[in-house]
Every structure is written in C-alpha cells, then in structure tokens.
Amino acid sequence: MSGGSIIIFVLKIFAALVIAIFGIVLGLFCKGIDRKLAAMMQSRVGPPIRQPFLDFFKLMIKENIVPDNAVPWIFNGAPILALVSTISILFYIPFGPIPALLGNSGDLILIAYLLAIPAIALVAGGFSSGSTYASIGAQREMVLMMSYELPLVTIIITLGWRLNLAYPGLKVFSLAALSANPIWGLVGPLGFIGALLLLFTLVIVTPAELSIVPFDIPEAETELAGGVLVEYSGRNLALFQLTNAVKMVVMAALTVALFFPYNIAPLFSLSGALASVIDTLFFFVKLIVVIFFEATFIRVAVARLKIDQASVVYLIFLSAIGLLGLLFIAMDYII
Amino acid sequence: MKLDKYLDRSLWVFHLNTGSCNGCDIEIVALLTPRYDVERFGIKLVGSPKHADVLLITGPVNRKMLPRLKLIYEQTPDPKAVIVVGTCGTSGGVFYDSYNIVGPVDKHIPVDVYVPGCPARPEGIINGVLKAWLKLERLRGLSGKEVEQKIEEVKA
Numbered sequence: 001m002s003g004g005s006i007i008i009f010v011l012k013i014f015a016a017l018v019i020a021i022f023g024i025v026l027g028l029f030c031k032g033i034d035r036k037l038a039a040m041m042q043s044r045v046g047p048p049i050r051q052p053f054l055d056f057f058k059l060m061i062k063e064n065i066v067p068d069n070a071v072p073w074i075f076n077g078a079p080i081l082a083l084v085s086t087i088s089i090l091f092y093i094p095f096g097p098i099p100a101l102l103g104n105s106g107d108l109i110l111i112a113y114l115l116a117i118p119a120i121a122l123v124a125g126g127f128s129s130g131s132t133y134a135s136i137g138a139q140r141e142m143v144l145m146m147s148y149e150l151p152l153v154t155i156i157i158t159l160g161w162r163l164n165l166a167y168p169g170l171k172v173f174s175l176a177a178l179s180a181n182p183i184w185g186l187v188g189p190l191g192f193i194g195a196l197l198l199l200f201t202l203v204i205v206t207p208a209e210l211s212i213v214p215f216d217i218p219e220a221e222t223e224l225a226g227g228v229l230v231e232y233s234g235r236n237l238a239l240f241q242l243t244n245a246v247k248m249v250v251m252a253a254l255t256v257a258l259f260f261p262y263n264i265a266p267l268f269s270l271s272g273a274l275a276s277v278i279d280t281l282f283f284f285v286k287l288i289v290v291i292f293f294e295a296t297f298i299r300v301a302v303a304r305l306k307i308d309q310a311s312v313v314y315l316i317f318l319s320a321i322g323l324l325g326l327l328f329i330a331m332d333y334i335i
Numbered sequence: 336m337k338l339d340k341y342l343d344r345s346l347w348v349f350h351l352n353t354g355s356c357n358g359c360d361i362e363i364v365a366l367l368t369p370r371y372d373v374e375r376f377g378i379k380l381v382g383s384p385k386h387a388d389v390l391l392i393t394g395p396v397n398r399k400m401l402p403r404l405k406l407i408y409e410q411t412p413d414p415k416a417v418i419v420v421g422t423c424g425t426s427g428g429v430f431y432d433s434y435n436i437v438g439p440v441d442k443h444i445p446v447d448v449y450v451p452g453c454p455a456r457p458e459g460i461i462n463g464v465l466k467a468w469l470k471l472e473r474l475r476g477l478s479g480k481e482v483e484q485k486i487e488e489v490k491a
Contacts, residue, residue, distance in 0.1 A: 035374075044372040051377055054345040058388070063412035065385060133383075226383040233385040233412045 015101055016091060023090045027245030028052040033288060034248070034296045041300045052245060056238050064234035069130035078125030079232070079239035085117035086246045093253045094175055096283025097263065097276045107173035108156050111254065115152075115209065118243050119145045122218070125236075126228035137227025140307050141211075141218035147314035148208045148215075151201045154322035158198060159258060162186055162329055179261030187332050194328025199259050201322040206251045206294040208314070210244060213299035217307045252290040260286055345377040346464060349387035349411065353404055353440070355394030358454035359421035363391055365457045378464060384410045389467055391460070392446075395423040395430040396438035408444045416467035417446045420460055422453045 032049035039046025066072050092106040092114075119141060126138030156173070163172040166186045170177050183195045208215035219227040226232075229240060264282040265275035305313065350363055366373045367380060381387055384407045396404055408417070417440075422428040424440045440446055447470045450463040 039372070039374060042369060044369045045375040046372070047374050047377055051345065054377060055347075058345040062388070062414070065410070065412050224382070226381070226386060229386075230383045231385055237386060 012101065019090050019101060020087045023087055023246050023249060024242055027242070027247075027249045028056060030248055030252070030288065030291055031245045034291060037292060037296045038300050041296070052241070056241060059238035059241065060235055062234040064236060065231075067130055067231050070231065071128040071130075074124050074128035075231075076236060078121040078128070079236045079243070082118040082121035082125075082243040083239050083246070085114050085121070086243050086250060089114045089250045090246070090253075092175065093250065094179060094257055095253065095280065096256075096286075097279040100175060104174075107171065108160065108175060108178065109173055111175075112153060112156055115247075115250070116145065116149070118247060119209075122228050122240070125232070125240075126218075129231035131231050133224050133226070133230045134228055137218045137224050137230065141228055143307055143311055144208055144215060144218060144314075147311045148205050148318075151314060151318040151322040152205050154319065154326060155198045155202055155205075155258075158194075158322075158326045158329055159183055162191075162333070165333055175257050179257045182259065182261050183329075184259075187329060188335075189332075190335065191329045191332030194325040194332065195259075197321050197325030197328065199255075201318055201325065202255055202258070203294050203298075204318055205314075206255070207298050208310070209251055210248055210295060212295055214302045214305050215310050216304060217310055248291060248295060249287070252287045252294060255290050255294065256283065256286050260290070345379075346388045346468070347379050347381045347386055348389045348391050348464070349381055349384045349407075350391045351384075351393070351404070351407055353392060353394040353400040353424070353438070354397040354436075355421065355423060359393040359423075359452075362454045362457050363393070363420065363460060366460060371457050371461065373461060373464075376464075385412065387411050388415055388471075389464065390415065390417045391420055392417065392424050392440050393420045394438075395427050395433075395436045396440055396443065397435055398437055401437050401443060404440070404443060414471060416448070416470050417444060418448045418450060418460075418463045418467055419446050420450045420455045420463070422451050422455075425449045425451050428453060 029049065029052075031052040032047070035051060036046045036049055066075055089111055091101045092111055094100045123138045123141050123145075126134040126141065159178060160172045162183060163170065163178060163181060163186065166181065167177075172178070183198075184192065187195060207213065211219050217227075218224075219229060224230070229237060232240060263275075263279045265271070265278050268278075270278060350360065352360055363380075365371060366378075384390070388411075390408065390411055392404070394400075419425055419440045423430060424438065427433075427436060427439050430436045430438075437443075448463045448466045450459045452459055455463075
C-alpha cells in the first residue's frame with residue numbers, strides 16, 4: 001500500500017466515525033421531535049426534545065440483566081449487530097448535497113439487505129432470551145419481515161428498471177444516480193401516478209421497518225409486554241433504542257434520496273459553500289417532514305393491527321399497489 | 336456504573352396490580368391523558384419490569400400474587416424505587432386481616448413511597464413519583480456497590 005492510499009484509508013475511517021456519531025445524534029434528535037409532535041397532535045405538552053438522549057443515558061447506567069435461560073452470546077451480541085448494521089447503511093446514503101462515504105462500493109440492493117439485518121438480529125435476540133413473550137414477538141417479527149420485503153423490493157426494482165431504460169449503461173441501483181435523476185422527471189402523466197403509488201408503498205412499509213404503531217406487533221406493549229425486547233434491560237435495551245433511532249433517519253433519508261432529491265439552492269441561484277450549507281439544512285427539513293408523515297402521523301392516527309391483518313395488508317394490498325405502480329410506469333414507457 | 340442526573344428526568348414506570356379493584360389503576364392511566372400528561376416529565380409507562388425504574392404497585396397482595404410480586408421486584412434492574420398507590424397496598428384498607436390477603440405490600444418488599452387514597456388522586460401519584468426522585472437523588476454519584484451498601488444501611 002502506498003502512502004497516499006494509507007492516508008485516504010485513515011481519513012475514511014475517521015469520516016466513518018464522524019458519520020456514526022452524527023447519525024446517532026441526529027436519530028435521537030428526530031426521535032425527540034417525533035415524540036413532541038405526537039404529543040402535540042394529542043393536545044399534550046409532551047416531553048422535551050432532548051428526552052431520547054436522557055432515556056439513553058439513563059439506560060446506560062441501569063443494571064444489565066441477562067436471564068438464566070438465555071444464550072448469553074446471542075443475547076448480548078444481537079443489539080450490537082443491529083446497531084452496527086444500521087449505522088453501516090448511513091455510509092451508503094447521500095445526505096443532501098453531501099455524497100455518500102462509500103457510494104461507489106454499495107448500492108440500493110445492498111441497503112435492502114442491510115435493512116433486513118437489524119430485524120434478524122432482533123429475532124435472534126428474542127429467541128435467545130428464553131422468554132415465551134420474546135419468542136412470540138420474534139415469530140411475529142419474522143412474519144412481518146417476510147411480508148414487507150416484497151413491496152420494498154418492488155419499489156427498488158421499478159426505480160432501477162426505469163432509470164436503466166432512460167440512461168442505459170448507468171449504474172442504475174446506485175443512490176447517487178437515482179437521486180441525480182428522480183423518477184418524476186423520467187415519466188409522463190401515467191408514470192407519475194405509478195411513482196405516487198410507489199411513494200405510498202414506501203411510506204406504508206416504513207412503520208413496519210421501524211416497528212411503530214400500526215405495525216408494532218412484534219413489540220406490542222399492551223399484550224406482549226414489550227415482545228422481542230421483553231427481557232432486555234440496561235445497555236442492551238439502550239443499543240436497541242439507538243438502532244431504532246438511526247433506522248428512522250435511514251428510512252427517511254432513503255425516501256428523500258429516492259423521491260425528493262431536489263435542492264433549494266438553484267432556486268435562489270446560489271453557489272459554492274453557501275449553496276451546500278443551505279442544501280444540507282434543506283435536507284434536514286425534508287428529513288423531518290418525511291419522518292412526520294412516515295412515522296408520527298401514522299402512529300397517532302391509527303391503532304395497532306393484528307399480525308394476520310398486517311400480513312394481508314403487506315402481502316396482498318401493498319404488494320398489489322406496488323405492482324400497480326410498476327405496471328403504470330411500464331405502460332407509460334410503452335405508450 | 337454511577338447514578339447521575341439523567342435518571343430523574345427519565346423515569347420509566349411499570350404498573351403492577353396485585354388484586355386491586357381497578358380504581359387506582361384507572362387513576363394511573365389518567366396520568367397519561369392530556370390533562371395530566373406525565374410524559375412531559377419523561378415518565379413513561381412500560382410493558383416489562385425489565386425496562387422499569389419505578390414499580391407502581393396497587394392492591395392488597397393476595398395469595399396468588401405474592402410470588403409474582405417478589406419475582407417482579409427482583410426482575411426490575413437496579414437502581415429502582417417502589418411506590419405503593421392506594422389505601423389497599425398501604426395498609427390493607429377494607430381488606431385488612433382478610434383470610435385471602437397476605438399484604439400490605441411492605442411486609443414482603445421494601446417500599447419507598449406510599450400514596451394513600453381510595454382511589455389515590457392523579458396529583459397524589461405525581462407527587463409520589465417526585466418523592467421517589469428524592470430517593471434516587473440521595474443515591475446519586477454512588478457506584479453500584481455503594482448503592483447496595485447504602486440500601487443495606489437504610490434497611491438496618
């Protein structure tokens with residue numbers, strides 16, 4: 001290895017650390033905004049925005065109980081695996097004008113796989129904790145995961161396929177290419193409807209990815225007492241909370257990169273450093289708006305579904321909507 | 336492990352019914368409604384004792400619930416506080432000396448705060464949680480072992 005590549009390697013590691021810490025802080029901050037907005041929608045005052053940070057620091061000082069009949073290495077390893085895989089998604093997602101750290105070496109398909117790992121870690125942790133509630137929760141998590149995977153993949157395939165038709169030879173699954181050529185500009189009126197349907201699919205898949213209310217069946221606090229997380233306490237629970245917070249940012253950033261990658265600076269004909277600062281700020285505004293519609297609004301507006309209902313919603317209705325979107329976009333191209 | 340100021344801004348509460356008539360339980364649920372809204376103090380009702388910092392116990396302890404009460408107390412990770420809500424848990428109330436009651440609660444597990452009332456008022460329960468903060472504040476800055484020593488001292 002030459003001197004230059006070593007320096008680049010060290011710089012990349014440093015950048016990865018910065019992104020990891022920044023992602024965690026941003027995630028907890030978004031979680032705080034989410035809780036505040038939910039409280040305001042219920043005409044409550046709500047917790048302060050820094051509440052998730054306080055919860056995290058509190059959980060870190062609590063006792064960490066490992067049940068007697070748990071498998072300790074899986075039980076303790078699952079939260080770390082979940083957090084690491086979630087943070088590693090951040091390296092592949094562009095944050096507004098800031099390009100992704102590893103944008104050249106990973107694409108949307110890798111992200112789809114990485115998104116499945118926290119759920120698998122949760123399932124492994126639930127089964128290994130040796131509690132009936134946790135294993136019921138883990139089974140439900142598995143069923144849910146299998147249900148929402150098809151609509152999610154439909155979105156990815158459709159976007160990549162349409163981009164390939166427009167610009168053959170481009171790396172169509174890379175997020176940089178997808179956000180440089182948003183779907184809205186590639187299609188006609190019929191395809192526009194198709195793209196709207198795909199956006200709707202992504203918005204409904206997100207609550208299941210984040211396990212929040214209409215689809216928080218694996219964690220169902222009222223009947224499963226916390227489900228997969230029931231035996232987790234202290235540091236392990238804190239890590240799972242972090243995972244959830246970072247995943248919220250990941251899903252919102254993914255929605256922004258796929259469907260709303262527009263920048264505000266060209267409107268005011270700005271350029272240089274000021275433009276990138278304004279665009280980054282605009283990206284965070286978009287992020288919070290997307291989180292409001294993907295997470296907060298849905299979770300306050302509706303009650304929890306049963307697991308069979310959720311499966312039907314994803315496997316039949318949402319898959320149908322996603323495939324309809326695909327069909328519209330295909331027809332738009334053929335006509 | 337050191338206790339710090341974050342604990343009293345983020346108390347997670349587990350509610351345990353040991354044979355209560357549901358009066359106090361409804362008052363506890365009333366705390367979460369927009370009128371009292373304890374979430375603004377960071378107080379949250381959780382579903383598992385493993386996630387909890389504070390146990391809110393209602394009801395006189397009946398024979399069937401006694402082993403569960405002890406189990407749930409032990410499942411709650413340290414540092415923790417125990418609040419008894421309602422007259423039944425405090426003294427036995429109208430069930431005092433009943434053949435099927437083995438309570439009150441403090442006969443079996445250490446209790447930090449009593450909130451009397453039949454049922455206890457939501458303001459009273461908020462006040463009780465504040466008192467539990469005071470206990471956790473006294474333990475602040477101590478490490479895990481020192482907390483155990485201090486608890487032993489207070490017991491003796």
